Amino acid sequence: MSRLTVAACAAALIAACLPAVVHAQGAAPQMVLVRAGNLFDSEAGRMVGPRDILIRGQRVAEVGxxxxxxxxxxxxxxxxxSVIPGLIDVHTHLLLEQREREGLSDVAARDQGVDGDVYRTLVGAQRARQYLEAGFTAVRDLGNSGQFLDLMLERGVNDGRVPGPRIYGSGPGLAPEGGQLEPLTDDPHQLVAGEYRIVNGVDDARAAVxxxxxxxxxxxxxxxxATPQRTRLSVAEIEAIVSEAxxxxxxxxxxxxxxxxxREAVEAGVTSIEHxxxxxDETLRLMASKGVWLVPTDPSLEMALEFTASWPQQPPREEIDRHLQAGRDRLMRAHRLGVRIALGSDLYFPYAAGRGAGSRATLDGYVExxxxxxxxxxxxxxxxxRLLGDDALGVLRxxxxxxxxxxxxxPTQGLAPLRTPRLVMKGGRIEAGAADHCAS
Ligand SMILES: [Zn+2]
Known part of the structure; x- marks a missing residue:
């Protein structure tokens, strides 16, 4: 058999097998037409009425x-x-959970010394699914993920082996000496190095990037x-990180x-400020002029009530409300001064309804x-x-x-409908829910 014949036979075999293989993997049908009763134009910020969304493979072909x-x-x-673009949380920690009475060093000891990377990543996969089920089709995961476990999870999702949102992972955060762990008089098991990439000097900062x-x-x-730790990167180190990035x-x-x-970070040219x-106001003005995003990670009232529910004496609701007011004022100062705002929950405490529900609740806090x-x-x-830098994200066109x-x-009249997403699609494929509740 000539080489050409072998190739032709192989091609025929693959062609014959392909539909079955595609079906077995549950891949998206090639063409999908979504008939939406009402569509949210995320750029213009308004509902535009009934629209049809033609999808070819993983992308939108046409909206009309x-x-x-x-x-x-x-x-x-x-x-x-109503149909909205898949939601995005730009500050998540898929691989982190801080439980009651634990410091971050306790968490690192448990993750690195007891649970280990394999179990930790499995739990991360569970959280990834929670985001997806709550309507979050993309997350930016910002560290406290061991050594690149976030990117391991990202790979699993991208390969179609683990259900989850699109993950934009950072790997270990570039931090000053000590990372965020409470000051440790000794670190015999290298917990800091297990969670962070400690930066010492300008050349090292560039190498870390x-x-x-x-x-x-x-x-x-x-x-x-590295709050709550007291150490800081030098201005030269921050500048080196930004320029190398x-x-x-x-x-x-x-x-x-x-x-x-x-201020140092904004002047150095970072893309977003977390927390x-x-x-x-002066720094907010600088952020507005440089187009730097603020990612406000404050909890909503609903979240604060849950976080404090197990306290020996839960503070009265009015006191919790008062405590949250500083964050609300900050967000509105930023908004009024023209600073771009992107949703980030930074949720890493246990949350009964799941991580994705926490992201949604954080958004409620923005409305509060x-x-x-x-x-x-x-x-x-x-x-x-726009913050994630992908023109194809956060918009349906x-x-x-x-x-x-x-x-x-x-949902533009109130965010309550987000509590029960009826259907979640990612890359042209239904990942959660069904069309039943929405059929006309
Ligand atoms: Zn965080």
Missing amino acids: QGLAAPEGATIIDLGRC REAVARGADVIKAYPE KRHGIPVAAHATSDAAI GYEIS AGLTPTQALQAATWEAG SRSWADLVAVEGD
Whole structure:
């Protein structure tokens, strides 16, 4: 048999087997036509009425009114529902859970010394599924994930072996001496090195960025200051991290809580400020002028009530409300000064309803602060997509990812419909729910 014949036979065999293989893996049908009762335009920030979304493979081919279904296309009738782009949480910790009375060093000891990487990653996979089921089709995972376990999970999701959102992982955060662990008089089991990439000096900062890039990181997580630890990176180290990240075309998310550290990070050119607890108006103005995102990670009232429920004496609701007010004021100061806001939950405490529900609850907190439901939705779609740097994310239009969520009612009138997502699609494939509740 000639080489050519062998090749032809092999090709024929593959062609014969392919449909069965594709079916067995449950791959998305090639063409899907979604008929949405109402569509959220995440860029414009408004519902635009009934729209049809034609999906080819993993991407949207066309959005329009009264589109004809191409031959062989699967039609999904969501005529009674609103469709929004898949939600995005830009600050998650898939591999971290801090339990009651644990410090971060206790968590690191449990993760590294008791549970180990394998079990830790399995639990991370469970959380990934929770995000997806809550309508979150993408997350940016920012460290406290051992040594690149986030990227391991990302690979599993990308390979179709683990259900989960698109993961944009950072690998271990680039931190000053000690990382975020409480000051340890001794660290015999190298817990700090197990969770962070400690940076010492400008050359080392650049090397750390290249290490992350080489391992496949999608974003650099940097700790200009490592609160609750007191150590800080030098300005030169922060600048080196940012410039090396820019050379590699990768964004930098900066954990910073004091105004001084935030300012240094913003001046160095980071992409986003995480938390920003003590930020001044002056620094917010600088962020607005430089297009730096703020990722407000404050809990909503519902979350704070759950976090305090197990306290020996739960503070009265009014006191919790008062405590949350500082975060709400900060978010609204940022918004009024023109700072871009992207949703980030930073949830790493046990949360009964699951991680994805926590992200949704965080968004409720943005509305409690004073954003309109529409602005909050934009923080979790359009703004988050722009922050992640992928034009195809957080929006539903030609060539975007076919990531969408169907909900009953109009989510721009109030976020309650997000509590019960009826159908979640990622990359043209239904990942959770069904069209039943939405069929017209
Ligand atoms: Zn965090």
